[in-house]
Amino acid sequence: MNISLPMLLLIVIAVFIAGLIIALLMRRSGGSSVDHGAHVARKHGLERSPEWPRVEHEHRKREPACAACGYKGKHIQVHHVKPFHLHPHLELDPNNLITLCCARGRDHHLLLGHLDSWHSYNEHVRADAKHFHHKSAAQIRADIHWQKKMALRP
Ligand SMILES: [Zn+2]
Ligand SMILES: [Zn+2]
Structure with a gap:
């Protein structure tokens, strides 16, 4: 050649x-991982505020670890205690935010923040993050109190 x-x-x-x-x-x-909150909100005709990336970044600096297990890796998400599509005015309120993980085998964001459905939510996520401290996804799913909550989720 x-x-x-x-x-x-x-x-x-x-x-x-x-x-x-x-x-x-x-x-x-x-x-970064999928923004489930934005996805649900979009179905309700809402878009994330342009201020959200800044507020999210500030919250991550304040609270870098999962509230339920202390995980600090890249599978970390900032969760709205009261969901953004039902309470748009609380989207940027630091008091409405909590750090949870989507780490494999833990899934604290989905299980504790949303009771196993991205369309649902858990207003008592702060107390539950303490109650289920260091519990795995399997242990949480096997817990009778969690199962009752999940069955009655909004
Ligand atoms: Zn969430
Ligand atoms: Zn966690």
């Missing part, structure tokens, strides 16, 4: 640009 120098340079540049595009795309799709 006989490739000229300009052709070789062109190939190198093309490969470099392709790599850059792939890296950008992966960053956009991966990175």
Whole structure:
């Protein structure tokens, strides 16, 4: 095979640009986890406030770990105690926020914040984060009090 120098340079540049595009795309799709609150709110015709990223960031600095287990990794989410689609005026209220994890085998955001349905919520999530301290997802699901709450969830 006989490739000229300009052709070789062109190939190198093309490969470099392709790599850059792939890296950008992966960053956009991966990175932070899904915003379930925004998804539910959108169904109710509401969009996140442009102020939300700042408020979320400030809350993460104040409360970096899951309230139920102390987990601090990348599977951390900021949860609204009173859901944003029912109480839009509390979206940016720091007192309405609590840090919960979506770590595998714990799922404290889904199980304690939303009683196993992103469309539901748990107004007593603060007390429950203490009550179910360090419990795994399986232990929470097996708990009779949690099951009763889940059956009566809003
Ligand atoms: Zn939530
Ligand atoms: Zn947790």
